Amino acid sequence: MIRKKSKKEIELIRDAGALAAETLIRAGELCKPGVSTEEIDQFVYDYTIRHKGIPAPLNYHKFPKSCCTSVNEVVCHGIPSPQRILKEGDIINVDITTILAGYHGDTNATFLVGCVASDAEKLVKVAYECLQAGIDAAAAPKARYSDIGAAIQDIADEHGYGVVEDYCGHGIGRAFHEDPTVFHFRTRRPGPFIEEGHVFTIEPMINLGNPETRVLKDNWTAVTQDGSLSAQWEHTVARTADGIDILTLPR
Numbered sequence: 001m002i003r004k005k006s007k008k009e010i011e012l013i014r015d016a017g018a019l020a021a022e023t024l025i026r027a028g029e030l031c032k033p034g035v036s037t038e039e040i041d042q043f044v045y046d047y048t049i050r051h052k053g054i055p056a057p058l059n060y061h062k063f064p065k066s067c068c069t070s071v072n073e074v075v076c077h078g079i080p081s082p083q084r085i086l087k088e089g090d091i092i093n094v095d096i097t098t099i100l101a102g103y104h105g106d107t108n109a110t111f112l113v114g115c116v117a118s119d120a121e122k123l124v125k126v127a128y129e130c131l132q133a134g135i136d137a138a139a140a141p142k143a144r145y146s147d148i149g150a151a152i153q154d155i156a157d158e159h160g161y162g163v164v165e166d167y168c169g170h171g172i173g174r175a176f177h178e179d180p181t182v183f184h185f186r187t188r189r190p191g192p193f194i195e196e197g198h199v200f201t202i203e204p205m206i207n208l209g210n211p212e213t214r215v216l217k218d219n220w221t222a223v224t225q226d227g228s229l230s231a232q233w234e235h236t237v238a239r240t241a242d243g244i245d246i247l248t249l250p251r
Ligand code: MF3
Pocket: 056, 057, 058, 060, 061, 063, 067, 068, 077, 095, 096, 097, 106, 201, 203, 234
């Protein structure tokens, strides 16, 4: 069941989303050679608490940290660690979900650590275009959820990139993950219509190589099976009468 949100609830999700976005921008500024992903996590925890929020990942299904930090071939759910020290040429996705006044805002971005190889930089740029194309598809009149994945897959295919199918976007609100599941790839059947008041994430994970993933022994870290780089971007959005309202923008 997809629960519709009232205008008031959407403003509360925007409040949470703005704090998440502001945290994300500052976390991105920390992504420099020599910095550990633990230091990024520490910042996310402190900044969130200082602004009266709660980092949603912390203890979520026993996740041990306040954000996900996914470097290079890590697709998603990378666990921040003092041992994981960023080096020039890495790409790192930082995924921040903030709870404020009982509502969730969920956003992520992939940052370049110093100078990055041109194929990696292009992957990050195309992954961002995939997110934008997904948002544009969701904004069209009479859009269905399945239009999002179709638009994303068209772009990835043009470049020969793999669209991850094992992890998806999701409805969001009082809960971190709600109905519906938002696929980032083309599906055989048309999905439900995207209706006014629906709030959900779009968060395509795009691999330089094949779309397949596997989870490491820590039971969280998802990596590409072929070891190729992976990039991701995420926004929380609300469907309005005539388009899409992005709720995870800084104020
Ligand atoms: N923020 C992720 C998402 O976009 C979910 C992370 S779950 C966690 O849905 F437990 F790893 F934090």
